[in-house]
Structures are given as C-alpha cells and as structure tokens.
Amino acid sequence: MIYFDNAATSFPKPPQVAKAVFNAINTLGNPSRGSYKLSLDASRKVYTAREKIAKLFNLDNPLNVAFTSNATxxxxxxxxxxxxxxxxxITTAMEHNSVLRPIYEIRKNGVQISIIKCDKKGLLDYYELENGIKENTKAIICTHASNLTGNLIDIKKLGKICKDHNLLFILDASQTAGVFPIDMKADYIDILCFTGHKSLYGPQGTGGICINDTVNIVPLKTGGSGSFSFSQQHPNTMPDALEAGTINVHxxxxxxxxxxxxxxTGIDKIRDHELKLMWQFYNGIKDIPRIKIYGDFSTTLRSPIVSxxxxxxxxxxxxxELADTYDIATRAGAHCAPLMHKALGTENQGAVRFSFSYFNTSEEVDIAISALKKLSDS
Known part of the structure; x- marks a missing residue:
C-alpha cells in the first residue's frame, strides 16, 4: 500500500516508537503514585517527555506541559x-471541528464568537481579523495549517496582533508540530494544543497542551492526581491541574x-523532504485535464497537503477507486472542516486529500500521478 493520509495519522511510525511502547508496557508503572522503581521510572520517562516537548516549542517550564489523549x-x-x-x-473558517464545536458549545453559555471568513483559495484576511477585535475580545483561536488546503497561518503576525491587543493566542498545532518550527515565545503563543499521532510520530491516544505561566484554565476534568489527596479541590498547580487520572504512560x-x-533526523530535513514530495505531486497533476486543486500554491510556505x-x-x-485499483490510501469527504469546504465551494462534493510523510518516496508520488492521469482519462 502507498499511504498518503498522514494528515489523519502518520504511517508508518519510526520503528523505535513501537519498541518504546512495548518496553514501557513491560517496565513502567503509574507515575507519581509510588516510591518504588516501576513508578519512579514512569515518572522519569514522563518528565523527560515534558522536557522534550517544552524544548520543541520553546516553553521555559516543562511542568507547563500537560498530557491529553489528543488535540481535541x-x-x-x-x-x-x-x-x-x-x-x-475570534476564530477562522480554516478550523477543524475540534475548535468549532467547543466554540459553538460555549456560545450557548453567553460567549460571543466571530468567525473570520476565507477566500476561494482558503486564505485568511488578517486585516479583517484584527478589525474584528472588540473591547470584550479575550482571545484569538486558530489552526497553524488548514488540514484541507495546507495553507499556513502566519502565526508570528497573529501572535503580534494578540500581544498588541492583550489577547490570549490559542494555537492548534495538529498539522504542524514536528514539521514546522514553533516558538511559543517568539510567536507570542499563550496556549498550544498538539496531537501526538501525526507528525510527532507518536501512538494514537497521545497529545498535550502547553501553557505559559500567566494562563489560568478551569480544568475540564477533576479527580485523582497523586497529590493533595485530602483536599476537596483539584490541585491548581501544573501539570496536575490539567491531568486528572492516570495518563497514558505507555x-x-x-x-x-x-x-x-x-x-x-532534523525538523528541517523532515520538512524539506515532505515539501519536495508535495511539489513533485502538485507539478505532476496541476495540468491534468479535469483535475481541480484547492489552496494557495503561490507560496512555498505551506503544509505538505494537496486536495x-x-x-x-x-x-x-x-x-x-485509488484504494481499490491502485492501493493508494487518501482521505476523502469533509475532513472535519465544514467552513473551509464552504469557502472552497466543495461542501457537497468534498475533496480528495493527499498528505505526505518523511517516509514517502518520489517513486510513490510518480505512481499516484500516473493513477490520477488514468482516472482523469476514464
């Protein structure tokens, strides 16, 4: 099988990922729940992961990394x-339902929302976004890259807008963490949400939230934390504040x-390879009759996605047909991005998404181009 659905979940994973999970199942206990070796080893493993994530996103305090089951x-x-x-x-029409649906829910509680539209290429109007800031605006919430078009948000520009207006900047880094450099300090990001199973190459069921020291979040879940057990209140210190229950240590x-x-491997090397494959694919299909491509390809600053x-x-x-005849895995339909499809005019048809990984090859891309030529001729 040729796998081009990495925007959904990366496949394959590096071999050491499966080995690490296997070893953890056989050697690690519950972190912060005991002073014996299995528990202490688990605590050390988890803290090392916090350190690596903090370093990846330039966050000073590793304890401000809380683990979750996914970006959602x-x-x-x-x-x-x-x-x-x-x-x-304020949010945008680029968003995944992981942003839109929680926003729609809190709107029922009296929170006001503005959704900034995108043009027919899926591009965001930053002037309209900044012009939409009001006296009671508290935050801008957006994705770093559209999971449908691959268009990137200029997070440095957006972060500066938030800083200038004293707003929270909440970033969904699901499509970019592990491929594009993200600097929470330089980009003025207050809250960064990520998933582990895409370009970070982790297992499904892993993710996290990174917050700076000035952020206070009311926990979504409360319960066991391994600390302050006699208190009726859930701890408010990180990471326990946002990590009720046993986390997914394995x-x-x-x-x-x-x-x-x-x-x-190097994040630049990974990104360069994925974008090289994306451009090979795009240039190989852009002139095929009957094929319509979505998104902005006038810039090299984009995620390795072609829909x-x-x-x-x-x-x-x-x-x-790509799966049955050519053994090529892609994603079709709405991609959990309804407003983006409305902007593109594809809400009824959906779109076929090709998304590339460091483990894809140029030969695989050539096969996909040939397949699309045949399908276009049929």
Whole structure:
C-alpha cells in the first residue's frame, strides 16, 4: 500500500516508537503514585517527555506541559476552561471541528464568537481579523495549517496582533508540530494544543497542551492526581491541574521516541523532504485535464497537503477507486472542516486529500500521478 493520509495519522511510525511502547508496557508503572522503581521510572520517562516537548516549542517550564489523549481534548480544555459569559473570541473558517464545536458549545453559555471568513483559495484576511477585535475580545483561536488546503497561518503576525491587543493566542498545532518550527515565545503563543499521532510520530491516544505561566484554565476534568489527596479541590498547580487520572504512560513513551526521532533526523530535513514530495505531486497533476486543486500554491510556505477533485465526481468515489485499483490510501469527504469546504465551494462534493510523510518516496508520488492521469482519462 502507498499511504498518503498522514494528515489523519502518520504511517508508518519510526520503528523505535513501537519498541518504546512495548518496553514501557513491560517496565513502567503509574507515575507519581509510588516510591518504588516501576513508578519512579514512569515518572522519569514522563518528565523527560515534558522536557522534550517544552524544548520543541520553546516553553521555559516543562511542568507547563500537560498530557491529553489528543488535540481535541487539549482544545476542549483550552476553550471550555478559559472564557465566561460576554467574553468575545475570534476564530477562522480554516478550523477543524475540534475548535468549532467547543466554540459553538460555549456560545450557548453567553460567549460571543466571530468567525473570520476565507477566500476561494482558503486564505485568511488578517486585516479583517484584527478589525474584528472588540473591547470584550479575550482571545484569538486558530489552526497553524488548514488540514484541507495546507495553507499556513502566519502565526508570528497573529501572535503580534494578540500581544498588541492583550489577547490570549490559542494555537492548534495538529498539522504542524514536528514539521514546522514553533516558538511559543517568539510567536507570542499563550496556549498550544498538539496531537501526538501525526507528525510527532507518536501512538494514537497521545497529545498535550502547553501553557505559559500567566494562563489560568478551569480544568475540564477533576479527580485523582497523586497529590493533595485530602483536599476537596483539584490541585491548581501544573501539570496536575490539567491531568486528572492516570495518563497514558505507555503512549507517552512512544511519543517521546517519536520526538527523539525528529531530533535525530532534523525538523528541517523532515520538512524539506515532505515539501519536495508535495511539489513533485502538485507539478505532476496541476495540468491534468479535469483535475481541480484547492489552496494557495503561490507560496512555498505551506503544509505538505494537496486536495483535489476530478470534475464533479464525488470525492469518496475517487478515493475508493485509488484504494481499490491502485492501493493508494487518501482521505476523502469533509475532513472535519465544514467552513473551509464552504469557502472552497466543495461542501457537497468534498475533496480528495493527499498528505505526505518523511517516509514517502518520489517513486510513490510518480505512481499516484500516473493513477490520477488514468482516472482523469476514464
């Protein structure tokens, strides 16, 4: 099989990820729950992972990294725990439902929301965004890269807007963590939400939320923390404040191995390879009759994603044909990005998404180009 669905989950993982999970299952206990070796070893492994993540995103305090099950949980924590009635927040039409649905929920509690539209290429109007800031605006929440078009947000520009207006900047880094450098200090990011199973090469069921020291979030969950057990209140110190219950130590061990793979390989090398494959694919299909490609390809600053359609054919049919006839895995449909599809005019048809990994090859891209030429001719 040729796997081009890395924006959904990366495959394959580096071999050391599976080995780390196997070793953790056989050697680690529950962190912060005992003074014996299994527990202490688990605590050390988890803290090392916090350190690596803090370093990756330039966050000073590793204890301000809390582990979650995925970016969806992280975003729910950030969005549902940061605002009250009559607060105003701004987001964009680029967002995944992991941002949109929690926002729609808190709107029922009196939080005001503004959603900045995108043009037909999926590009954001930064002037309109900044012009939408009001006296009661508390935050801007956005994705770093569209999971549909691959268009990147200029997070440094957006972070500066937040800093100038004293707003929280909440970033969904699901599509970019591990591929693009993200600096919470330089980009003025207050809360960063990430998933482990995409470009960080970790197992599914891993993710996290990084916060700076000035942020206070009301926990989404409360319960056991391994600390302050006689208090009726959940601890408010990080990371316990946002980590009720036993965390996924085995998965975190795998995530740590994935991050170490990125460190050893080099994030620039990974990104350059993925973008090289993306441009090879784009240039190989852009002139094929009947194929329509979505997104902005006038800039090299983009995520390694290409979404397309063939005439008016349902995207699911094209994706199924690619799988059945050519053994090529892609993602079709709405991609949990309804507003982006409305901006592109594809809400009924969906789109076929190709997303590239460090483990894909130029030969695989050539096969995909040939397959699309044949499908376009049929």
């Amino acid at each position: 949980e992280s975003l729910n924590i950030a969005i549902k725990g940061s605002f009250k009635a009559n607060d105003h927040i 998965g975190i061990a795998g995530l740590l191995a994935g991050i170490e793979f990125i460190e050893d 397309l359609n063939i005439d008016s054919y349902d995207s699911k049919d094209i994706s199924q």
